Amino acid sequence: EYVLTGxxxxxxxxxxxxxxxxxxxxxxxxxxxxxxxxxxAKALLVVAxxxxxMIPTFPRGDDTLASINSTGIHKPAAAQRTxxxxxxxxxxxxxxxxxxxxxxxxxxxKLRLIVMTYDRAHSLxxxxxxxxxxxxxxxxxxxxxxxxxxxxxxxxxxxxxxADAAAAADPPHNPEVVxxxxxxxxxxxxxxxxxxxxxxxxxxxxxxxxxxxxxSSGVEEGLTHRTSEKALILEDDLExxxxxxxxxxxxxxxxxxxxDFAACTLQxxxxxxxxxxxxxxxxxxxxxxxMYPLVGSWGYSPSASHWANFNSWYKSxxxxxxxxxxxxxxxxxxxxxxxxxxxxxxxxxWTMHHIKYCDTHRDRHTVYVKAGGKAGxxxxxxxxxxxxxxxxxxxxxxxSDFPKVEVWDExxxxxxxxxxTKLNWSGKPAGGGEGQETSFNESRRR
Numbered sequence: 001e002y003v004l005t006g007x008x009x010x011x012x013x014x015x016x017x018x019x020x021x022x023x024x025x026x027x028x029x030x031x032x033x034x035x036x037x038x039x040x041a042k043a044l045l046v047v048a049x050x051x052x053x054m055i056p057t058f059p060r061g062d063d064t065l066a067s068i069n070s071t072g073i074h075k076p077a078a079a080q081r082t083x084x085x086x087x088x089x090x091x092x093x094x095x096x097x098x099x100x101x102x103x104x105x106x107x108x109x110k111l112r113l114i115v116m117t118y119d120r121a122h123s124l125x126x127x128x129x130x131x132x133x134x135x136x137x138x139x140x141x142x143x144x145x146x147x148x149x150x151x152x153x154x155x156x157x158x159x160x161x162x163a164d165a166a167a168a169a170d171p172p173h174n175p176e177v178v179x180x181x182x183x184x185x186x187x188x189x190x191x192x193x194x195x196x197x198x199x200x201x202x203x204x205x206x207x208x209x210x211x212x213x214x215x216s217s218g219v220e221e222g223l224t225h226r227t228s229e230k231a232l233i234l235e236d237d238l239e240x241x242x243x244x245x246x247x248x249x250x251x252x253x254x255x256x257x258x259x260d261f262a263a264c265t266l267q268x269x270x271x272x273x274x275x276x277x278x279x280x281x282x283x284x285x286x287x288x289x290x291m292y293p294l295v296g297s298w299g300y301s302p303s304a305s306h307w308a309n310f311n312s313w314y315k316s317x318x319x320x321x322x323x324x325x326x327x328x329x330x331x332x333x334x335x336x337x338x339x340x341x342x343x344x345x346x347x348x349x350w351t352m353h354h355i356k357y358c359d360t361h362r363d364r365h366t367v368y369v370k371a372g373g374k375a376g377x378x379x380x381x382x383x384x385x386x387x388x389x390x391x392x393x394x395x396x397x398x399x400s401d402f403p404k405v406e407v408w409d410e411x412x413x414x415x416x417x418x419x420x421t422k423l424n425w426s427g428k429p430a431g432g433g434e435g436q437e438t439s440f441n442e443s444r445r446r
Contacts (some may be wrong), residue, residue, distance in 0.1 A: 001057075016383065044101045059430045092253065094418060100426055101254040109249045110229045111141040114213060116205040117236040121176035123384065128184050130240045130404075141245070142189040144213040145181045147173050151199040192216060206233065207311050227304035232266075238298055240266065241380045241405040246411050248301055251367050254416035262306045262358065265296025266381035269368040273329045273355070274426040274436040281377065282370040285429075286421035288412040291365035293358045293425065293438055294403050295351050299381035306363045313361075314353050324356035326360040328436050329425060331355055359439045365422060371405045371414055378405045 002321070093102040113131060117124045124145075131143070149172050171178075173195055181193045194216065200208075210231050211223040221226075230252055234240075244266055251264035269279040273294045282290055302310070325332050335352040358364035372378025379402040408414070426435025 019303075030101060041262065085341050086194075090253070098415075099418050101250075101418060103246075103250050103414065106137040106139060106199045107288075109139050109252075111136070111139065111245065111249075112210070112213060112231045113141055113143045114231060114233045115143070115145045115208060115236060116148070116175055116202070116234065117145065117181070119150070119174040119177060120236055121174065121180045123236040123431045124177055125184075126239055126384070127234065127236050128180075128186075130238075130242075131426040132184075132187065134240060134242045134245050136188050137246050139245075139249075140189045142217070143186045143191045144206055144209065144216075145191070145193045146191065146209045146213075147177055147181065147195050148201070148205060149173060149196045149199045190217070202235075206350050207314065209233070210307060211311075223304060223308055225308055227308075229304075230301060231304075232299065232301045232436040233309075234299060235297075237359055237384045238296075239382045239384065239404060240299065241378075243405055243408045243413070244299070244380045246408065247369060247371075248382060250414070250416060251369075252301070252303070254289075255291075255367055255420070258365075259362055260291070260422075261303060262310075262363050262366050263295070263300055263302035264367045265301065266299025266379070267296035267368070267383075268379035268381075269296070271330070271332060272427045273435050275328070275330050276426050276435070279427050282368060283423070283427060285418045286370070286423065288415045289367055289417065290421040290423060291367055292427075293364045294366065295354045295358070296366050296368060297351055298317050298383050300366075303363075309361070309363060310354060310357050313357055314350070317356070318352065324353045326355055326359045326439075328427075329355065358424075364440060365439060367420070372403075372409070372412075374375075378403050380405055 087288065090104045090108050092104075095102055115124070115131075116129060131141075178193070178195070184191075192213070194209075194212070210233065215222045216226065230249065232248065248264055248266070255261045255264075269282045269290075269292060271294065272279050282288075324335065331349075331352055332355075335349055338349065369380065371380055382404045383401045384399075385401060405413070422430040424430045424432075424435045424437045428435035432436060
C-alpha cells in the first residue's frame, strides 16, 4: 500500500486528494515506479483544480464611468484578476557599424490606444479611420474611447422620470459622437467606449484615462511602474500616419529603458520653448530621432513609469498651491496670460505642469523624429486644429498643420542612434554652453 506523505499533506484539498488517490498496489502486480507515477500525475491534477478554485475575484474599482462594447452600453462588472503583461521584451540589438539600435522583432509589443473626445463626431471619425488603416504587424492594439459628459447637463437619478424624459430630449453625451464610436469596427483588438458620468474636462481626461482603462479591462492595480503595455494618448482632432506604430514601437525599444526618457511623440517639433526660432521639425545638426524636454501632446506616448511619476507629482504640486512657472519659457508667458481669466477651462494647461516637472526631474526627455526625409516637413500626427479648448471657431477645419507621412523613410525614421542628440529649452545641444538648460542640470545659461 502506497500513500502520500510529507509536506504536501497540508495543502488545501488534501483530504479530497487522499480519498481520490490512495492507490493500493500489490508489489507483485505493479512496480514501485508505476505507483509513484500515478501519484504524481494525480497530484498535479488536484493542485491545478484547487489553484483555479482559489483565484480571487474583485470589482472593477471605478464607479464614475460606464462602458460600451460590441453589445451596447453596460456598467463595469466583476472580473478575474489580471496583470497588464506584454510578450517578453526583446534584447536591444545594436548595429556596430552605425551605432544604431536595430528594429525589434514583431510580436513583442502590445499597444493601448486612448482616444479622448467630446462633441466632434467628424473629427473622431477621421482619427479612428487613420488608426484602423495603420499597420500593426499582427500585434494587438486595444482601443479605448473616452467620451466626456456634456457640460451643464446634470446627472439624472435612477427613479426620476421627469429627469429621464429631459435626458432623452437632451442626452448627456453627444449622440453623434456615441453613435460614431459605437458603430466603428475596430479590427486590431478589443474596443471599449467609456462614457463619463460627469463633465471632467480635458485635464482629467489626460491624467486618468490610462489608469482607468487598465482597471476597466480587469487590471486591479491600474497603472504602475510595472505596467508593460505601451499607450498612445490622442485628442480627437488628430490624423495619424499609417507608419506611426512602426516608429513608436521602435522608439520605446530604443530609449524606453533610459533614466532620462519620458515619452515618444508623433508630433512634429515646431515650438522652441525658450522664445527662440521655431525648430522646423528639428535642428539640422541633430540626429533624426532626438530628445527634447518639451512635451509633444499631439500623439503622446509616455512610459508607464514616467506617467505614474508625473501624475503623482502633479497632485502634490497642485495641492501645495504653487505655480508651474519656468522663467524664460514661452509657455510660461502663455500660462500667466490665461491666469487673468481664471477660473475657467482655458486656465487648465496640464502641459505647463509637465514642463515644470521636466525642468526639475531626470525623466524629462521626449523623443521627436524629423519625419518626411531630411527636411522634416511631414509628421506622424497631423493636427486639424479644430475649434475647441485650444483653437477658436466652430466649423470643421479644412486643412491640417502638416501632411502626414505616407512613405516610410529608413534613413530618418528608422535611424535610432544609441546616443541621440539631446536639446535644451533653446533647441541647442544640452550642456553645450548655449541657450537655456533645464534646472535639473543646474547649469542654466543664456
